[in-house]
Amino acid sequence: MIYLDYQATTPLAPEAKAAMLPWLENYANPHSPNRAGREAAAAIEHARAQVASGLPQAGDVIFTSGATEALNLxxxxxxxxxxxxxxxxxxxxxxxxxxxxxxEGQGRTVRRMPVGSDGLLDLEQLRAAITSRTALVAVMLVNNEIGVIQPIHEIAAIAHQHGALMLCDAVQGFGRMAVPEGPDLIACCAHKIHGPKAIGALWVRDGVNLHPLIHGGGQERGLRSGTLSPMLCAGFGAAAAVAITRRQQDAVHVERLWSVALDALGPGWTVNGSTDQRYRGNLNIRREGLDAARLLSDLRGIAFSLGSACASGSGRPSHVLRTLGLGDGVARSSIRLGFGRYTTEDELADACRQITAAADVQSRWVA
Known part of the structure; x- marks a missing residue:
């Protein structure tokens, strides 16, 4: 199996696995005051510092069950x-x-901004949309489907000029690039950076107050009740530490893989979204007349996707591609290839040649 679905999840880093294994047997509750509990709590605080080292200063990391919970909070x-x-x-x-x-069903007002054909937000349109009643501006750093990078620092500055806070979904960017200064809240998770699933974090700038969504013992900074898993936190921390240390090295590797993929795919493919303001480990492409779902079925030895893993089973074309102005038919002719640290040039080139060959077969059948 050639794995090209890095936006959905990433292979577990050996360093993360090594950090997790001791906590399979060391089962102490980190919220207990005994010695074993204090050791578990110390491991969590070490992991918290590792995650925080990849985020802006002057804030606190709140561990959650994943980025979805962090964004909800x-x-x-x-x-x-x-x-x-x-x-x-x-x-x-x-x-x-x-x-x-x-x-919205609870009485809040939500304003949804369009993006251009390149997937980028128009900052002047954003400025005009924020009012004196805006509490929060929520924009992701790297789009999970097309890899486009939004100008988060500038967006945060606009929000602050109007007295609003700014939330950044940094799930696809954390550990892969520097998270920009400016946001008041930043969501990230472990399994997109070679850590375990079911653990994420919300970074909260000092001075920002939140109301908890989960009530109980208030174990996690009074904002999230429930027993934390030392094993998952340790895995997240180790994965973050490796990602931050290797960030430049990984970026160079991904840049090379992008070129290898485009060369191996050959002509006839169009990249969806900006190619300039983009994380290069996300290659979302389309080909006229392609049945992407059939292609996915034909190439079972390659793990790639048609878009977000969260919506891939819905049968609906990608809402992200529709925001670019692509019709449903064009959206259904698009695929997403995701690659990174553990992807080799040879396997990526091999996969891309197989993809193009299968697409060529489709074209002959249609003709």
């Missing part, structure tokens, strides 16, 4: 007097868009 937990509006973007992840839809 940020969107639902921000309460500013006299402000009941959220401004976000049509191309955001479902964890943001669906939460915003639920909040």
């Amino acid at each position: 940020a969107l639902g937990g921000v309460v500013l007097p006299g402000r009941d509006e959220i401004v976000t973007v049509d191309s955001e992840h479902a964890a943001v868009l669906d939460t915003c839809e639920w909040l």
Whole structure:
């Protein structure tokens, strides 16, 4: 199997596995005051510092069950007097868009901004959309489907000029690039950076107050109740430490892989979204007349996707591609190839040649 689905999840780093294994047998509750509990709590604090080292200073890391919970906590937990509006973007992840839809049902106002054909937000349109009632502006750093990088520092500055807070979904960018200064809340998770699943974090800038969504013992900074897993936290911390140390090395490797993929695919493919403001480990491409779902079925030895893993079983074309102005038929002719640290040039080139050959077969059948 050639694995090209890095936006959905990444292989577990050996360093993360090594950090996790001792906690399979060391089962102490980190919230207990005994010695074993204190040792578990110390491991969690070490992991917290490792994750925090990849985020801006002057803030705190709140561990969650994943980025979805972190985004829910940020969107639902921000309460500013006299402000009941959220401004976000049509191309955001479902964890943001669906939460915003639920909040609308609770009486909140949500303004959804369009993007251009390149997937980028127009900053002047954003500036005009924010009002004196806007509490939060939510924009992701790297789009999970097309890899486009939004100008987060500038977006945060615009939000602050209007007295609003800024939430950044940094899931696809954390550990792969420097997270920009400016946001007040930043969501990230472990399994996109070669860590374990079911563990994420919300970074909260000092001075920002949140209301908890999960009530109980208030174990995690009073904002998240429930027993933390030392094993998952340790894995997240180790994965973050490796990603931050290897960030430049990984970036060079990914840049090379991008070129290898395009060369091996050959002509006839169009890249969806900006190719300049983009994380190069995300190659979302389309080919006229392609049945992408059939291609996925024909190439069972290659793991790639048609878009977000969260929505891949819905049968609906990607909402992100529709925001670029692509029709449903064009969106259904698109595939996403995701690659990174453990992808080799040879296997990527081999996979891309197989993809193009299978697409060529489809074209002959249609003709």
